[in-house]
Amino acid sequence: MSETLKKQNSSPRLELLNITKQYPGCLANDQICMTLMPGEIHALLGENGAGKSTLVKTIYGIVSPDAGQILWNGHEVDIKSPAIARDLGIGMVFQHFSLFETLTVAQNIELCLTKSQLEKIGNLAEKIRDISKDYGLNVDPDRYVHSLSIGERQRVEIVRCLVQSVKLLILDEPTSVLTPQEVAGLFTVLKQLSSEGCSILFISHKLHEVTEICHTATILRGGKFVGDCEPANETPATIAKMMVGDLAEQDAGYEKAHGGSVIFSANDLHLPAKNPFGTSLKHINFELLKGEILGIAGVAGNGQEELMSIISGEDNRNLKKVLTLDGIDLGIMSAGARRKSGLAYVPEERLGRGAVPEMSLSENTLLTHSSGFVKSGLVNWSAVKEYAKNLISQYSVKCHGEFSEAKSLSGGNLQKFIMGREIGQNPKVLICAHPTWGVDVGAALAIHQALLKLRDQGTAILLISEDIDELFLLADRMAALCDGHLSPVVRTEKTSIDQIGQWMAGTFINEPKVSEALA
Amino acid sequence: MIRVQARTEPSTLMTFASPFLAIVLTLVFGSILFSALGKDPLQALYVLLVLPLSDAYNISEMLVKMGPLLLCAVGLSLCYRANMWNIGAEGQLLAGALGGSAVALMFVNSDSMLAMPLTLLGGVASGMFWAGIPTYLKIKFNSNLILTTIMLNYIALYLLIWAVHGPLRDPDGFGFPESAMFSDATLLPVLFESGRVHLGIILALLLALFAWFLLSKSHLGFKIRVYGADEPAATYAGFNAKAISWFVMLFSGALAGLAGVAEVAGPIGQLTPNVSPGYGYSAIIVAYLGRLHPAGAIIASIFLAILYMGGDLAQIEMGIPIAVVGMFQGVLLFFLLACDFFIRYRIVSSRENMA
Known part of the structure; x- marks a missing residue:
């Protein structure tokens, strides 16, 4: 595919030559070269910390590289700021959206346009409607952003780029917040943009998506360029191998367990939201069995946060029985x-x-694990330190020592530490939220295996995740949350990504209850 | 071009250097000011900072002033560590003086062994009560602690003034707004033959060491630090926020109350409207200068006590107005906050940045 693209358009749209960026203590980009043709959908792949974000931020003018050149349509450019990037025709959709909730869609888009751009456009609302119609984006310029779903907000961000007639669209993990059906919609839009000659740089963790829509892929590891490939000729497994070596293959094919007796139950959990933009929980019922993992799927903001904090007790409203x-x-x-x-x-x-940033790992151990370390109100710090050292070695947490501040650890290492700390308390029930979000493949493998080991020891685990693949990999039974409603609970082997995807979108809400029959 | 850049992590060096830098800048500023007033700046600084330590009497007077500053500052350090913005040490100190005096006046003609301990207890309890009011309001109604504690400072002051004009006024005092002199059994024992240093300074030092121990060794101290550093983590860990708030506020109130009663049952010996020259406010500066650490508060309270003493001496020796002390304190806090900025930020020239 990329060969044909190169033949059609002989000159590349964007060329990166030996881009290098040094951060204190970390070489984020080490002489990276990349070429993007017009109309090409190009995947940028790599573990967390591989340097993907730094590279796209360099292109978008947020980060200035220490060395290297950027060629735009064959001419060297110095992209000092996002405004310059936008002038060139580069648009970016961030993982975390930058929209004002209290403004309308049109106001949000207007905010990042210059006066001359606005004059050129004329009627902005009209233009938004046109673009929305051309690409099937279904964005209403007059709606307030707080009333939009996450998927809709992402489409607003895309429209914001398209309004400025973008030539290169950068998307940072665009599918992580979408339901499978929304992902399909996004891909249609991307394909249409590509066919019109817009280049797309697509960052993702999800390899099957990359093989589905990307023409070419660049793979980074530890800040270095590892290789190029044409995803159409590869499988997710072969790409994963290029990204991380052999680890990904090991993280598959776990056996499912059948839980024992009921250890935890939620019985008609019905709770109004605590804050105005929160989600209220609606008549939620489920049981958690000893020695099982119950996975709860759902797009963020559908009541996961509220459900977890009422179970953990951080939401301190009393609920009897x-x-x-x-x-x-x-x-x-x-x-x-x-x-x-x-x-x-x-x-x-x-x-x-989960951890206090400025405190050491041993202090962060004591944060939730105090039994055995506190006697008559006094802390036995040397015992805490010993225990923290053990945690660090047992879970291969990369750090200088138990005295390291929590904030000095990478996300994956801190997560392994927190996971180890919570598991070390031999809980009857473990609530686990997005355990591998933003974690590299190696750490994810370690976290998955730790969870399964804990399950096999008889602990009941409530696993809340946005990553459907992870839920199918780990969960013994599954359900989905949508707008505070919990779907029926089914055994994982009796359901499909498609069904869970529909439940995430809320199709179960008005159906008659079929849950018990399926379970 | 020179510009300000955020540091990747707070500078430990600046955390400790900042108070000293602020003191130096304050002295430079003071020298300029004294020159403008037509005074010899070197002599002024000598009187202000060295003379207070020149002889035994002056040192003992310095210690008299250090006691209440240290007591209040230790309590405030704990509050600020837990993100409880208690500005009410002054009011709690006055409440302690008032409550303690009420007890002491029951023993005017007594030499009971209980007189002194009960008086101290009365002061401590009154300080705790005064700190308890804003704590209750905050927990129950989520009222702003800064505002309520400041308001209660004024209420305590006028309550005290009303008391010395009314119910606690010495019936044989010719109508002066003062209580009767306390009996000797009520007064705190003096440490040395000459001078007025009393038991209060010993109590203050012991309590500072206790607070240090509490913060670094106890589980409660750990919870206080977590609560102040990262409230969501404290909630996540299941720490009882109310209990922590109550503890630090009552502890602070108790210490400020003790400072107040130790003044009236110490160097003053009776209740007067002028119990405190603003110790409770100065203690805020002491707490910050001491980096919210009880050990730091000991050093910082010495410095501010010297400044108080020096202010008196400068007035006597050189005719410099006493307001200079207040101004020095204000300027010191100003420079301290300015220097603290560089704990998290640094100045870079953009040429260096381009490289």
Whole structure:
């Protein structure tokens, strides 16, 4: 495919020559070269920390490289700021959207246009409607952003780029927040843009998506260029091997377990949202069995945060006879008492919630694991340090030592540490949110195996994740959350990505209950 | 071109250097000011900073002033560590002086062994009560602690003034707004024959060491540090936020109350409207100068006590107005906050940045 592209358009749209960027203590990009043809959909692949973000930020003018050249349509350019990048025709959709919730779609788009661009466009709302129609994006310029779903917000970001007649569109992990059906819609748009000659640089972790739509791929590892490939000629497994070596192959084919007796149950959990943009939970029922992993799929913002914080007790509203852990009424206990009753929790945010950034790893061990280390109110710090050292070696946490500050660790290493700390308390129930989000493949493998080992020891695990592949890999039973409703719970081998995807979009909400029959 | 850039991590060097840098800048500023006033700046600084340590009497007077500063600052350090912005040490100190005096006046004609301990207890309890009011309001109604503690400072002051004009006024005092002199059994024992240094400074030092121990060795101290550094992590870990808030506020109130009662049952010996020259406010500067660490507070309270003493001496020796002390404190805090900026930021020339 890329050969034909190169024949059609002899001159590349973008060329990167020996781009190098040094951060303190880390060579983020080491002499990276890349070529993008007009109309090409080009994947940028690599583990976390491979240097993908630094490279695209360089192209978009957020990061200035220490060395190397950028050629745009054959001419060397110095992209000092995103404004210059936009002038050239480079647009970027970030992983975390940069939209103001209290403004309308049109106002948000207007904000990043210059006066001359606005004059050229004339009627902005009209233009948004035109683009929206041309590409089937279905964006209404007059709606307020807070009323849009995540998928819709992403489309607003794309429209924002298209309004400026973009020649190169950069997407940073665009599918991580979408349902499978929304992903298909996005791909249609990308293919249409590509056929019109717009180049697309696509960052993703999800290899099957890359093989599906990308013409070419550049693979980075540890800041270095590892190789080019044409995804159409590869399988996800071969690409993964190029990214990380042999690890990915090991992280597959785990056996499913059948849980034992019920250890935790939520009985008609119905709760209004605490803050105005939150999601209220609607009559949620489920049971968690000893020695099983129950996976809950769903797009972020559909009640996951609310569900976890009411179970963990961080949301301190009392609920009588709703949550039961091993026969105890959990809902009326404080978060600390719940932990003592055998509940452990790996939260979504590692830094700032799961760990105190400025504190050492041994202090962060004591954060949730105090039993055995506190006697008459005094901390036995030397025992805590010993224990932290063990955690570090047992879970291969890369750091200088137990005295390292939590914020000095990479996301994957900190996650391994937090996971080890929570597992070390021999919990009856572990709540685990997005355990491998932003974690490299090696660390993800270690985390997956630690979870399965814990399951096999009889702990019940509630796994909440946006990564459907991960849920299918680990969960023994599955359900989906949509707008605070929980779908029926089914055994993983009896469902499909398609069905879970539909549940994530909420198709079960108005259906009659079929759950028990399926389970 | 020179510009400001965020550091990748806070500078440890600047954390410790900042207070000293701020002191030096304050002295430079002071020298310029004294020159402008037509005073010899070197002599002024000598009187302000060296003379207070020149003889035993002056040193003992310095210690008298250091006691309440240290007590209040240690309590405030703990509050600020837990993100409780208690500006009310002054009010808690006055409440302690008032409550302690009320107890002490029951023992005017007594030599009971209980007089002194009960008086101290009365002061401590009053300080705790005064700190408890804004804590309750914050926990119950989520009111702003800074505002309520400041307001309660004024309420405490006027309550005290009302008391010395009314119920606690010495009936034999010719109508002066003062209480009767406390009995000897009530007064804190003096440490040395000459001078007014009393038991208060010993208590203050012991309590500072206790707070240091509490923060570094106890589980509660650990929880306080987590709560202040990262509230979501404290909630996640299941720490009881209310209990932590109550503890640091009552501890701070107790210490400030002790400072107040130790003033009236110490160097003053009776309740007067002028119990405190703003110790509770100066203690905020002490706490920050001491990096919110009890050991740091010991050093910082010595410095501010010297400044208080020096202000008195400068007025006597050189005719420099006493307001200079307040101004020095203000300028010191100003420079301290300015220097603290460089813990997280640094100045770079953009040429270096381009390389």
